[in-house]
Every structure is written in C-alpha cells, then in structure tokens.
Amino acid sequence: xxxxxxxxxxxxxxxxxxxxxxxxxxxxxxxxxxxxxxxxxxxxxxxxxxxxxxxxxxxxxxxxxxxxxxxxxxxxxxxxxxxxxxxxxxxxxxxxxxxxxxxxxxxxxxxxxxxxxxxxxxxxxxxxxxxxxxxxxxxxxxxxxxxxxxxxxxxxxxxxxxxxxxxxxxxxxxxxxxxxxxxxxxxxxxxxxxxxxxxxxxxxxxxxxxxxxxxxxxxxxxxxxxxxxxxxxxxxxxxxxxxxxxxxxxxxxxxxxxxxxxxxxxxxxxxxxxxxxxxxxxxxxxxxxxxxxxxxxxxxxxxxxxxxxxxxxxxxxxxxxxxxxxxxxxxxxxxxxxxxxxxxxxxxxxxxxxxxxxxxxxxxxxxxxxxxxxxxxxxxxxxxxxxxxxxxxxxxxxxxxxxxxxxxxxxxxxxxxxxxxxxxxxxxxxxxxxxxxxxxxxxxxxxxxxxxxxxxxxxxxxxxxxxxxxxxxxxxx
Amino acid sequence: xxxxxxxxxxxxxxxxxxxxxxxxxxxxxxxxxxxxxxxxxxxxxxxxxxxxxxxxxxxxxxxxxxxxxxxxxxxxxxxxxxxxxxxxxxxxxxxxxxxxxxxxxxxxxxxxxxxxxxxxxxxxxxxxxxxxxxxxxxxxxxxxxxxxxxxxxxxxx
Numbered sequence: 266x267x268x269x270x271x272x273x274x275x276x277x278x279x280x281x282x283x284x285x286x287x288x289x290x291x292x293x294x295x296x297x298x299x300x301x302x303x304x305x306x307x308x309x310x311x312x313x314x315x316x317x318x319x320x321x322x323x324x325x326x327x328x329x330x331x332x333x334x335x336x337x338x339x340x341x342x343x344x345x346x347x348x349x350x351x352x353x354x355x356x357x358x359x360x361x362x363x364x365x366x367x368x369x370x371x372x373x374x375x376x377x378x379x380x381x382x383x384x385x386x387x388x389x390x391x392x393x394x395x396x397x398x399x400x401x402x403x404x405x406x407x408x409x410x411x412x413x414x415x416x417x418x419x420x421x422x423x424x425x426x427x428x429x430x431x432x433x434x435x436x437x438x439x440x441x442x443x444x445x446x447x448x449x450x451x452x453x454x455x456x457x458x459x460x461x462x463x464x465x466x467x468x469x470x471x472x473x474x475x476x477x478x479x480x481x482x483x484x485x486x487x488x489x490x491x492x493x494x495x496x497x498x499x500x501x502x503x504x505x506x507x508x509x510x511x512x513x514x515x516x517x518x519x520x521x522x523x524x525x526x527x528x529x530x531x532x533x534x535x536x537x538x539x540x541x542x543x544x545x546x547x548x549x550x551x552x553x554x555x556x557x558x559x560x561x562x563x564x565x566x567x568x569x570x571x572x573x574x575x576x577x578x579x580x581x582x583x584x585x586x587x588x589x590x591x592x593x594x595x596x597x598x599x600x601x602x603x604x605x606x607x608x609x610x611x612x613x614x615x616x617x618x619x620x621x622x623x624x625x626x627x628x629x630x631x632x633x634x635x636x637x638x639x640x641x642x643x644x645x646x647x648x649x650x651x652x653x654x655x656x657x658x659x660x661x662x663x664x665x666x667x668x669x670x671x672x673x674x675x676x677x678x679x680x681x682x683x684x685x686x687x688x689x690x691x692x693x694x695x696x697x698x699x700x701x702x703x704x705x706x707x708x709x710x711x712x713x714x715x716x717x718x719x720x721x722x723x724x725x726x727x728x729x730x731x732x733x734x735x736x737x738x739x740x741x742x
Numbered sequence: 743x744x745x746x747x748x749x750x751x752x753x754x755x756x757x758x759x760x761x762x763x764x765x766x767x768x769x770x771x772x773x774x775x776x777x778x779x780x781x782x783x784x785x786x787x788x789x790x791x792x793x794x795x796x797x798x799x800x801x802x803x804x805x806x807x808x809x810x811x812x813x814x815x816x817x818x819x820x821x822x823x824x825x826x827x828x829x830x831x832x833x834x835x836x837x838x839x840x841x842x843x844x845x846x847x848x849x850x851x852x853x854x855x856x857x858x859x860x861x862x863x864x865x866x867x868x869x870x871x872x873x874x875x876x877x878x879x880x881x882x883x884x885x886x887x888x889x890x891x892x893x894x895x896x897x898x899x
Contacts, residue, residue, distance in 0.1 A: 520864060522757070
C-alpha cells in the first residue's frame with residue numbers, strides 16, 4: 266500500500282518536472298523568437314537607412330553641383346560614409362543568411378556604381394565649373410536607372426527578410442501551441458495523478474484508522490480480560506487461602522483423632538484395627554503435604570520476582586549445607602563447578618537448586634556411592650546450568666510428564682514425593698524467562714539443565730565458562 | 743471462678759480446641775483454659791464485658807492462643823484491639839493458625855504478635871508444637887508485672 270503511494274507520488278513528480286522543463290524551454294524559445302523579430306526589424310531598418318543615405322549623398326551632390334558650396338560637399342561625404350558603414354552593418358546582420366548575403370553581393374556594385382557616378386559629377390563640377398558639371402550629369406543620366414535597381418534590390422531583401430520572419434513566427438506559434446497542449450495535458454495528468462494519490466492515501470488512512478480502531482477494541486477487550494483474570498486470580502488466591510485453612514483443619518482432625526483413638530483406645534484394638542488407624546493417619550498426612558505443595562506452587566505463580574545479581578555459587582553452597590543431615594550415613598560425592606552470577610530472585614533460585622539437589626539425593630539413595638554434579642556449560646552461546654546424578658534415572662519416553670503437577674515417574678513405594686517439586690522448579694525458571702529440560706537413561710542417572718539470565722553488566726567479562734573443571738569435592742559418609 | 747484464667751484459647755473449631763486442650767492437659771499446662779469460639783467473644787473476655795463483665799483487668803491471661811480465621815471478628819482484629827489498649831497490650835499473643843500466608847505473617851508481626859505458629863497437619867507435630875508453646879509461655883517466660891499494664895494501675899482495681 267505505502268509503496269503504491271510512493272509510486273504515484275513519483276509519477277506526479279516526474280510529470281510536474283517535465284512540465285516545468287517544457288515551460289522553461291518554451292520560454293527560452295519565445296525569447297529567441299522575439300530576438301528574431303527584433304533582428305528582422307533591424308535589417309529592414311538598415312535597408313531603409315541605406316536608401317536614405319544614398320538620397321543624402323545625392324542631395325549633397327546636387328547642391329554642390331548647383332551652388333559649388335562646400336557644405337553640400339560635406340553632406341555628400343557624410344552620406345557616402347554613412348552608406349558604407351550601414352552596408353558593413355547590414356553584412357554583419359545578415360551573416361547567417363546566405364540568400365541575403367548574395368543579395369548584398371548584388372546590391373554592392375549597384376550602390377558603388379551610383380556613388381561613383383555621383384563622385385564623377387562632383388569631380389567635373391570642381392574642375393570645369395557649373396555648366397560642365399551639369400552637362401556631364403545630364404550626359405550620363407544614369408541616376409534613375411541605378412536608383413531603380415537599388416530600390417528593387419532593397420525591396421527584394423526586405424521581402425526576403427519579412428518572409429523569413431513570418432515563417433519563423435509560424436513555426437514558433439505552432440510549437441507554442443503544441444507546448445500549450447502538452448502543458449495543459451500534463452497538468453491535467455498531474456492533477457489526475459494527485460487525485461488518485463489523494464484517493465489512495467484516503468483509503469489507506471481510513472484503512473489504518475479502522476485497523477487502529479480494531480486494535481483499540483482488541484486492547485480494550487484485552488484490558489477487560491486482564492481485569493477479569495486478575496479478579497479470577499484474586500478469587501483463586503482466596504480459594505487457595507480457604508484450601509489452606511479449611512482443608513487443613515479437617516485433615517488435622519482426622520490425623521488428630523485417629524491418634525487420640527490409638528492413645529486412648531489402642532489397647533482395646535487388635536493389630537489390624539491399629540493398622541487401619543495408621544492408614545487413616547498416613548492418608549491425612551499425605552493429603553496435608555499435597556495441599557501444602559499446591560499452595561507453594563500457586564504462591565510462586567502470584568509472587569513478584571525480586572531480580573538482583575545473585576552469586577549462584579554461594580546459594581548452591583548453602584543448599585548443599587542444608588542437605589547435610591540427609592546425607593548422613595550415605596556416601597555422597599559432590600562435584601561442584603564454578604557458577605557465574607545470575608540475574609534472578611535469590612530466594613526462588615535457592616528453591617530451584619534445593620528441589621533439584623533434593624531430587625538428586627532422593628534418586629541416588631539406592632546407590633552405594635552417589636555422585637551429584639552441579640556446574641555450568643555453554644550451549645548455543647547460552648550459559649546452561651546442570652544438576653547431574655548417577656541415580657535411578659528415568660525412561661526418556663515419559664520426559665514430557667516430568668514437569669507436570671502431581672506427575673510422578675516412580676512409584677510412591679520406591680520414592681516418596683507429591684510430584685510438585687519439578688513443577689515448582691519449572692515455574693520458577695519460566696518466570697525468569699529461562700528454559701528447563703532433562704536428559705536421563707533408566708538406571709544411569711539423570712541430568713537437569715536450565716538457563717537463567719546473566720547479569721547485564723557482567724556479560725562482557727564472562728569468558729569463564731565452559732567450566733574449568735575446578736571441582737570441589739565434599740565427600741560425606 | 744476458683745482459678746484465674748491462664749490461657750485464652752481463641753478457636754472456632756471445637757475439634758481443634760479439644761485437641762489443643764487435650765495436649766495442654768496431658769502436659770499439665772492447662773489449669774484453667776478459657777475457650778472463645780469467635781473474635782467477639784474473645785474481646786468480651788479480654789475487655790471484661792458482656793458475658794464476662796464480672797471479670798477484672800487485674801488478672802490478665804498469661805497467654806492468648808489466637809486463630810486467625812474466626813467468625814464475627816477475625817484474629818488480626820482481636821490482636822489489633824489487644825495491642826491498642828494499655829490494659830491488654832502486654833499480654834503475650836501467639837497466633838496458631840492453618841495459614842502460612844505471607845500477608846498474614848506480615849500483618850501479624852506488624853501488629854506486634856509474640857509468636858506465629860502454623861498448625862501442623864500431623865498430630866504428633868501438632869501436639870509437640872502446643873506442648874512447646876505451653877511450656878515456654880507458662881513456665882519459662884517471665885510474665886509481665888502488673889505495672890506493665892499501665893491503665894490497669896490507673897483504674898486502681
């Protein structure tokens with residue numbers, strides 16, 4: 266859409282530029298035409314002047330012949346000079362026109378002859394006096410003939426020049442008409458193009474307006490939905506609160522009264538009766554754990570992240586120390602690599618490590634020599650933290666269920682648990698914008714990988730992974 | 743009443759109340775325990791009014807065990823009232839509740855609760871918690887002298 270507007274605008278621009286250039290060219294042509302008109306009038310005027318000059322020379326000669334006065338001789342001389350000067354100018358003016366040059370070639374001898382005749386008369390007058398002069402002029406009596414021919418030649422030249430002008434003006438008028446047509450059509454075209462562009466822009470604008478309107482509606486809907494959702498969230502929160510309070514209370518009563526029953530009436534019950542009571546107590550406890558785990562899971566969902574640059578090393582050290590009591594009586598080899606800092610919520614990240622380490626400890630319980638490795642590596646330019654154990658592992662066929670709530674890949678009889686721990690870990694990692702995945706092989710151990718953001722100011726000076734296998738061994742037995 | 747009330751148990755669940763009493767009794771910690779089934783009743787007792795108008799402020803209970811979710815007036819309101827009044831503010835109050843909600847913990851401590859205990863589901867853990875609370879507040883802790891209840895003195899009762 267935008268590209269078509271650009272195209273139309275470019276067309277309009279090109280058309281307008283052409284019209285501008287054409288107008289300019291036509292204006293230049295006009296100037297040239299005016300120059301030609303002026304030139305023609307100059308030539309015609311000059312031709313006229315030549316005739317006047319000759320007449321002046323004739324007048325001077327005649328005056329001198331009659332009176333013998335010098336002032337007529339001067340008039341004659343000025344006329345002759347003027348003729349020569351004007352003829353030179355005429356030659357220059359018509360230098361571009363061969364036909365006129367030829368005419369001048371013909372005119373020149375005629376003028377020369379006439380002037381020579383006038384000169385001869387003057388010479389005779391000067392030498393032999395008035396009568397001899399008159400006689401000589403009368404004898405020759407060619408003046409009329411020469412002047413007739415000169416006038417004819419000048420007339421021809423004038424006509425040639427006028428014809429030339431009229432032809433030039435005709436051509437100029439024709440091209441001016443064409444240019445006018447082109448300019449009018451071009452302007453019409455430009456206007457049309459602009460109208461089309463305006464239409465397209467209008468259509469585009471209204472389309473955009475509609476899209477904007479749509480977006481606004483969608484946003485409003487989204488806002489309403491968000492409001493609904495947060496309301497639902499609040500409801501869920503109060504529901505969770507009720508679950509905590511109201512569900513735990515009857516559970517406590519079941520556990521409590523079955524215990525009281527054992528304490529007060531135990532001696533009156535046989536072994537089977539006591540076993541049943543034990544089952545009731547165990548069931549209540551199990552359900553209490555489930556409720557508690559569910560609550561902590563929902564709590565993480567609602568919790569705001571308190572992100573800060575967190576040294577994962579020290580968090581992991583705390584977690585390992587916290588698990589020391591669980592390791593007593595077992596042979597656990599810890600292989601802990603250096604971890605660089607992360608931009609995360611320290612309390613939640615501690616829970617991630619705690620849950621993963623707790624799992625590792627749980628599923629290596631049947632190993633004589635448990636090995637738990639924690640470290641970081643680099644995959645696709647991304648820091649990946651891993652927790653690896655040599656425990657019972659799991660079948661990769663069920664890896665999709667691994668992080669689901671209440672999903673368990675082991676029998677409760679073999680390994681206790683509610684199936685919420687990894688769901689919590691996943692929720693925390695996802696809340697941090699990271700990913701978590703696992704690789705395992707049945708009876709060969711499992712490895713959990715996750716990514717968590719590096720602190721921003723730290724990324725530049727972070728060439729310290731992949732891990733230098735600088736491991737700290739904490740063996741407990 | 744032949745004996746002054748030593749523990750005020752504010753608990754709306756008769757079962758929880760019974761199990762708590764049983765534990766206290768078995769540990770010989772509950773000579774006289776008064777049970778209030780809702781917040782309003784607890785306040786009546788503490789402030790000697792309504793059914794308890796015969797009581798005086800001169801013998802405050804040594805301990806209040808306070809549930810949070812209560813009919814009429816909830817536990818945190820009861821706590822606020824206790825701490826707001828000079829005649830009761832020095833009474834140790836232990837919140838004993840099912841809730842471990844962050845906001846309850848924060849509100850409780852901000853209102854000046856003496857301790858906050860979540861009732862364990864497991865009965866043995868529950869009994870142990872009650873036993874330890876009772877032992878500590880009834881036997882180990884030094885109760886506040888009457889002078890600590892300033893208004894009590896001023897009333898000269």
